[in-house]
Amino acid sequence: GAGVSQSPSNKVTEKGKDVELRCDPISGHTALYWYRQSLGQGLEFLIYFQGNSAPDKSGLPSDRFSAERTGGSVSTLTIQRTQQEDSAVYLCASSLWAVEAFFGQGTRLTVV
């Protein structure tokens, strides 16, 4: 596609449920990032994938969060047993040369 695509655009879930957020990066981009944007906060790094290398998971806030990237393309961020503090906009970005990142429109997650 022409840009980074994220789905769903909005997601409302009940506390305790699991959710999956999807990111389709720009075709051919080897690097993929997930960030979280909480209300009134900047963007917080979550996880980074680069090619076939082991991902950098240093930003994941708890073991309820996990992410995978299949075939070096599509990525899924999974949040298990969601809590209200997980409510945020989750942004995905991809890059080819690692320096310039292109962002998707994000998924707004609301945990009720």
Next chain:
Amino acid sequence: AQTVTQSQPEMSVQEAETVTLSCTYDTSESNYYLFWYKQPPSRQMILVIRQEAYKQQNATENRFSVNFQKAAKSFSLKISDSQLGDTAMYFCAFMKPGGSNYKLTFGKGTLLTVNP
């Protein structure tokens, strides 16, 4: 660890006027990149301008320019001839290239409103 500080949570400017958004950062690195991203209500982060730390010349992109003061660790964004479409959140970001992660460290943003 790097930190990025944007001291102006909100700013407003009249259409066609000039506005400057402030950003300071803290790092012990000598080689890095600095960015300004724009986030309109659509939520999509859009790269406005990029500066390589090894370049002394300030980056410019049409109506957008930066004042990069490496010694002072300051990286302000100037928007000239402001337009209504410039209304958005603006985030300053830092990246240390190389190694295993090119992650961006963001400030908390400045909400810019351009008034007609």
